Amino acid sequence: ALLLLNDQRQTLNADALHRYALEARQLSQRLGNPAQIALADYLVAYYYVRNGQLDSALSLCRHQLDQLEKQGQDHSEAWLKLAALQAHISVKNNKYKEAIATFYTTLAKAEKSNDTLMQMVAKNGIGWVNMEMNQSKEALRWFSLALQTSANPVLHQKNANIYSNKAALYTAANQFDSADKYIN
Numbered sequence: 001a002l003l004l005l006n007d008q009r010q011t012l013n014a015d016a017l018h019r020y021a022l023e024a025r026q027l028s029q030r031l032g033n034p035a036q037i038a039l040a041d042y043l044v045a046y047y048y049v050r051n052g053q054l055d056s057a058l059s060l061c062r063h064q065l066d067q068l069e070k071q072g073q074d075h076s077e078a079w080l081k082l083a084a085l086q087a088h089i090s091v092k093n094n095k096y097k098e099a100i101a102t103f104y105t106t107l108a109k110a111e112k113s114n115d116t117l118m119q120m121v122a123k124n125g126i127g128w129v130n131m132e133m134n135q136s137k138e139a140l141r142w143f144s145l146a147l148q149t150s151a152n153p154v155l156h157q158k159n160a161n162i163y164s165n166k167a168a169l170y171t172a173a174n175q176f177d178s179a180d181k182y183i184n
Contacts, residue, residue, distance in 0.1 A: 003028075003039050018047045034071055038064045038078035045085055054089050061086040076113040080106055084121050091129055100129045120149045120159045127165060136169050143169075 003024055012020070021043035028036035041064045048057035061082045068075050068082075083106045090099035107122035127142030143166045146159065156162075163182045170179035 003036060003043075014047060014050050017043065017050070021047055034067065035075040035078045038068055038075060038082060042078065042081045042085060045082070049085065049089060049092075054092055058086060058089045058093075061089065076109060076115065080110055080113070080115060080118040080121075083109070084118065084125060087125055091125075091132060094132075096129050096133055100126060103129065116150045116152070117155055117158060120146045120155060120162070123149060124159060124162045124165065127162075131165060131169060136173065140166065140169055 021040060024040035024043060025037065028040045041060050045057040045060040045064075048054070048060065065079065065082050065086065068079050083102055087099045087102035087106065090096070090102060103122050103125035107119060107126070110116075110118035110122055123142050123146035127139045127146060130136075130139035130142060143162050146162050147156070150156070167179040167182040170176070170182065
């Protein structure tokens with residue numbers, strides 16, 4: 001039940017997120033389930049990101065990704081979430097080359113495991129890196145690809161930041177009608 005907080009992590013206050021993440025980690029370690037341990041550490045790393053502790057978050061993501069790779073089992077949900085968070089941290093640290101490489105790897109694994117949500121996350125991430133590098137045309141292309149990945153409104157709601165990213169680019173280009181369309 002604590003791991004289901006992954007879907008609510010953005011709405012929890014930081015203290016509650018941290019408390020639940022640590023409880024999830026403790027229970028997962030007691031049960032010895034590597035995928036659950038990795039997902040619990042994802043929540044801990046997400047907490048670190050929210051509190052500006054990027055180095056701690058990055059270290060935890062890398063550690064868990066290494067652990068999952070060593071086990072050789074398919075823990076794709078945990079791997080995809082950790083890799084996307086690692087790429088997110090790389091963007092925040094202005095390490096765009098590292099971020100885009102991780103997002104491409106995440107996209108390939110998400111496609112292989114038919115994880116549509118993470119495909120959208122990875123495509124949005126690639127667009128975000130391009131946006132940060134002032135490559136607006138390429139960023140818009142990737143944001144559009146992300147939106148075209150699925151017609152499922154639930155997935156679009158979970159990835160609402162794609163719309164705000166497109167709106168920001170159109171606003172910067174003084175294309176206010178287009179920006180308004182994506183804001184709405």
